[in-house]
Amino acid sequence: MATRRQFIGTASAVGAVTLLAAPPSAAADTATAVVNPERQARDAILAVNxxxxxxxxxLKSDLIKYLSPVIVVQNDAKGGKFTLIHNGTQESVNPVSEVFELAKSISHVxxxxxxxxxxxxxxxxxxLPHAERIDPHDLKMVAFKGTGTTGWISPLQAFGATLTTARQQLDKANVPQEMVVSFTKLLDAALNFIDVSVKSKSFDMKSFEDFSGSVYGNIRTNMKYAADAQIAGVQAIMKKWRTKIGEEGWKDLYTVVLSQWTTSVLNQxxxxxxxCMNPAKVDTHLIDLPAVELPKDPIFVALDNLARIVQDNIAAEMVFPVDQEVADALKGKQDLLSDEILDQLGAVTPGVRQSSAASSGDVCPFQKAQAAQA
Known part of the structure; x- marks a missing residue:
């Protein structure tokens, strides 16, 4: 039986014979098969990472099972789905009353x-009076079909039918009278805009803003009721779970709020x-986690990110015991290289060293072009 060494040796001999009659390109291909010492060395270094x-x-996967107590909040149309993870158990609830969703539904018309x-x-x-606030490039991208077609009429009429049905049912919804009045005015104004636009087969930014501006007061009324409902519901569930966990556990509570990027700052x-959280720890234990859309498994995503945060908190002090600023960067949202990059770019940032003009130079072509035009 041929051994692996014999087989390789035979193959090499065959390759050598073939090479004698092969064109130059074949020889080049054989040469590239030779091990590159630099590539081999770099791969060995990269293997460390x-x-x-x-x-x-x-570590992160194992740690997830031990995270407790944690509240995961999924921002949704109902005011938020809240999940408590505590000592291996999970409990989920939508604590906000439906008034919140009703108020937002009509406000979204x-x-x-x-x-x-x-x-x-x-x-x-x-x-328009606020024309300077409209980015021309953004408008061009949004108005991708243009005014040369009336393809908007059919879907607008379909939406109008939905609004008409809601308008006809308002008196049976059992909501505060002030909301009924607000809903009625908003829906009537919307249906009038649709009717006028469809009949004339035209609309423009001004006609739409005349409509939307006229119902702003109604939207503010709806926002008041939505906020009231959300505050009451969230405070109630936080109070209930605080009692369940107890004060000793509550002081170490982590809360992860999953939201879309557009609502991630000052999320409601x-x-x-x-x-409602421990004031001594809330700045590090209330975590806003923005995304483009909510993930398919929000609980896992929240806990996976939290596990990374928790283990980095300990790793920071153990890996960087001689530099608290770098340790804080590993603990937080700051990239470890950010200070060094800012320094080399000559950025003016509090607490960041300034590089020389020679090292910063004209680092950005756009900035250079803007400076030349000034």
């Missing part, structure tokens, strides 16, 4: 109409939750 990442992932007609706008910024649930 691969090993670190593997160990890090194992102008946005619903906008979403239907926006592609058919003119791509030129009109002469985070605002309500903050005063």
């Amino acid at each position: 691969s090993g670190m990442r593997s160990n890090y992932a194992v 102008p946005l619903g109409i906008f979403s239907t007609v926006a592609p058919y706008l003119s791509d030129k910024v009109p002469n 649930n985070s605002i309500i939750i903050k005063p």
